[in-house]
Amino acid sequence: MARIELCNLTKSFGAVVAVKTLNITIEDGEFVVFVGPSGCGKTTTLRMIAGFEDPTSGEIRIGDRVVNDLEPRDRGLGMVFQTHALFPHKTIRQNIEFGLRMKKVPPAERAQRVREVAEMVHISHLLDKMPAQCSGGETQRVALARTLVTNPSTFLLDEPLSSLDAKLRRELRAECDRLHEALKRTFIYVTHDQEEAMTLADRIVVMRAGEIVQTGSPMEIYSNPVNYFVADFFGSPSMNLVAGEVLQESSASRFRSARFEVALPKHFRTAKPGATTLGIRPEHVAVTRDGKGDVELPVRLVEPLGKDTLLYFDSGTERAFVAVTEGLDMADIKVGERIALSLDQRRIYLFDDKGQRIGNAK
Amino acid sequence: MRKSQRRRLSAVLRYVVLSLWTLVAFFPIYWMVSTSFKPDTQWFSWPPVYFPDPPTLSNYLNVWFGAEEYTTTQYSISSQKPFISLGNSTVIASISTFLAVLFGSVIAYGVSRYRILSEVRMFQLLMLRMIPPIVVVAPLSLYYSAIGLLDTMTGLIMIYFITSLPYAVWMMKSFIDEVPREIEQAAEILGASRWRTVFEIVLPLVRSGLVATFLFILILTWSEYLLALIITKTQVSTLPIELSKYQGSTEGRVYGRQAALAVGITIPLMIAGLIIRKHLARGFSFGMVRR
Numbered sequence: 001m002a003r004i005e006l007c008n009l010t011k012s013f014g015a016v017v018a019v020k021t022l023n024i025t026i027e028d029g030e031f032v033v034f035v036g037p038s039g040c041g042k043t044t045t046l047r048m049i050a051g052f053e054d055p056t057s058g059e060i061r062i063g064d065r066v067v068n069d070l071e072p073r074d075r076g077l078g079m080v081f082q083t084h085a086l087f088p089h090k091t092i093r094q095n096i097e098f099g100l101r102m103k104k105v106p107p108a109e110r111a112q113r114v115r116e117v118a119e120m121v122h123i124s125h126l127l128d129k130m131p132a133q134c135s136g137g138e139t140q141r142v143a144l145a146r147t148l149v150t151n152p153s154t155f156l157l158d159e160p161l162s163s164l165d166a167k168l169r170r171e172l173r174a175e176c177d178r179l180h181e182a183l184k185r186t187f188i189y190v191t192h193d194q195e196e197a198m199t200l201a202d203r204i205v206v207m208r209a210g211e212i213v214q215t216g217s218p219m220e221i222y223s224n225p226v227n228y229f230v231a232d233f234f235g236s237p238s239m240n241l242v243a244g245e246v247l248q249e250s251s252a253s254r255f256r257s258a259r260f261e262v263a264l265p266k267h268f269r270t271a272k273p274g275a276t277t278l279g280i281r282p283e284h285v286a287v288t289r290d291g292k293g294d295v296e297l298p299v300r301l302v303e304p305l306g307k308d309t310l311l312y313f314d315s316g317t318e319r320a321f322v323a324v325t326e327g328l329d330m331a332d333i334k335v336g337e338r339i340a341l342s343l344d345q346r347r348i349y350l351f352d353d354k355g356q357r358i359g360n361a362k
Numbered sequence: 363m364r365k366s367q368r369r370r371l372s373a374v375l376r377y378v379v380l381s382l383w384t385l386v387a388f389f390p391i392y393w394m395v396s397t398s399f400k401p402d403t404q405w406f407s408w409p410p411v412y413f414p415d416p417p418t419l420s421n422y423l424n425v426w427f428g429a430e431e432y433t434t435t436q437y438s439i440s441s442q443k444p445f446i447s448l449g450n451s452t453v454i455a456s457i458s459t460f461l462a463v464l465f466g467s468v469i470a471y472g473v474s475r476y477r478i479l480s481e482v483r484m485f486q487l488l489m490l491r492m493i494p495p496i497v498v499v500a501p502l503s504l505y506y507s508a509i510g511l512l513d514t515m516t517g518l519i520m521i522y523f524i525t526s527l528p529y530a531v532w533m534m535k536s537f538i539d540e541v542p543r544e545i546e547q548a549a550e551i552l553g554a555s556r557w558r559t560v561f562e563i564v565l566p567l568v569r570s571g572l573v574a575t576f577l578f579i580l581i582l583t584w585s586e587y588l589l590a591l592i593i594t595k596t597q598v599s600t601l602p603i604e605l606s607k608y609q610g611s612t613e614g615r616v617y618g619r620q621a622a623l624a625v626g627i628t629i630p631l632m633i634a635g636l637i638i639r640k641h642l643a644r645g646f647s648f649g650m651v652r653r
Contacts, residue, residue: 050547050551072550072551073550073553073555075551078551079548081544085547085548086548087545087549087563098549099553102554146552
């Protein structure tokens with residue numbers, strides 16, 4: 001049983017509060033991803049769960065036990081580190097069997113289990129090599145195997161893929177997902193990469209400045225961001241966020257910014273007039289070449305990616321207004337050309353001057 | 363000038379400078395070895411004799427085995443006991459070095475991982491080494507005589523241990539700092555106790571550093587002269603003290619014998635260096651190369 005509860009968990013380093021009264025329950029078998037920018041407290045939280053940092057206040061429960069005072073080795077957890085942290089003076093085989101040796105597993109059983117996990121993560125051919133002879137992807141697999149072999153109730157993964165190139169990252173992401181499916185164990189994964197969080201998580205915990213900003217399934221986080229920060233953090237390319245103001249007129253609500261003015265859907269009738277930010281994801285902006293649309297903006301840059309084409313428009317601010325179009329039909333658009341854009345009314349978000357979401361875009 | 367030519371020229375210059383430097387560094391060693399094989403007529407001859415002609419072993423036989431080839435008082439050295447001194451030096455230097463490296467490593471681990479000493483305290487520790495020995499040696503000898511440590515091996519071992527501890531702490535700390543904390547934490551979460559982690563993970567990783575520190579301190583204690591001169595009298599004589607006897611007012615300058623003794627003093631260190639050269643190269647370059 002590996003239900004993990006963090007109750008009012010706080011960690012301070014001198015005057016700096018790294019984690020502020022965190023409360024969350026991670027269910028048995030769940031794949032939870034803590035995500036946020038550098039310094040948001042996600043790694044500190046993971047290290048407190050592992051037992052490498054003592055909480056300043058609050059409780060950590062694993063199952064029914066409070067584990068605050070337990071040594072890392074007594075918590076029944078496994079951890080994969082950002083740097084993989086293999087023992088450089090031991091062979092891959094010795095690295096993997098280290099945990100079993102510490103648990104005094106007999107040699108024959110040790111050898112058998114090392115073989116099994118090595119096959120599971122496809123590293124059987126590396127067993128007699130030294131870590132320095134392995135590539136980045138291979139050391140990552142070894143680090144996973146070393147944790148797997150001890151059969152922990154929960155896997156803690158601290159940005160395990162951040163040192164790998166994009167292709168390997170995708171490959172190993174799939175590997176993590178496969179292992180989670182196969183093992184049915186709890187996985188707590190820390191990353192600053194929103195794409196990793198979106199593809200891996202059953203539930204995402206978004207953190208910022210030591211606090212949880214939002215928790216939810218990847219789709220909830222993507223479609224219903226609670227504030228400007230979450231809206232901006234998730235999605236690639238990220239959400240278009242245009243500063244402007246809401247105007248409440250007798251007939252309808254409107255949004256006006258330096259370069260454009262659009263009518264707002266009905267559910268924003270109650271929005272207070274004044275400074276507001278409008279948000280819309282690039283895939284919800286339709287590009288038309290017949291001149292009919294909500295706004296017309298000049299093109300700043302065209303990025304043909306093959307499968308899609310990204311169009312960057314000048315919205316009067318430093319940040320470009322982006323639209324995604326399928327295929328390469330729009331790849332011939334010239335920089336400076338004025339193009340009409342239609343915004344999907346159901347997908348418009350508004351954020352108040354404090355960055356909090358206004359209304360519900362349903 | 364083309365880039366490839368410039369690169370070749372800079373390589374040539376580098377080798378010329380390094381070769382010259384090697385020559386400067388090795389010349390005294392060559393001179394010592396060469397003099398040890400020279401007959402007495404060539405010790406002071408001008409122009410200097412670079413190659414002993416004919417080479418002789420008499421200096422070695424005289425110094426190390428007491429063979430009296432010359433009967434004139436000019437060449438007789440009073441009470442030479444080079445093998446006893448060699449034994450003393452070996453015991454004193456190796457025990458004090460072992461203790462300094464052992465305690466130094468433990469303190470360094472504490473500083474590196476648990477910050478048991480602040481940066482200020484660490485500098486104060488190094489400052490201990492900055493005090494010129496001549497300042498403390500007089501009061502120390504009085505103190506030692508009061509507690510019965512004067513002219514004893516224990517007395518010399520203690521003072522060598524204390525004076526080389528700062529080096530051991532500083533050197534070992536830099537080696538331990540190089541071991542990523544995460545490697546230890548990985549061992550801990552896999553079930554290793556703190557001590558197990560230190561012995562099975564940290565120590566093997568800093569082995570080269572340990573060896574480099576050991577040899578560095580061994581050289582210091584092996585060749586220490588001033589403290590040994592003042593706080594030992596007749597019972598415990600070390601090799602540097604023995605060496606100085608060949609340049610005294612009664613004996614004159616007996617260069618050939620002195621060189622023969624000096625070669626004998628140097629050889630044990632060279633053997634130690636050769637045995638552990640693999641670790642030394644790694645130890646002294648530790649931290650200079652990004653791994």
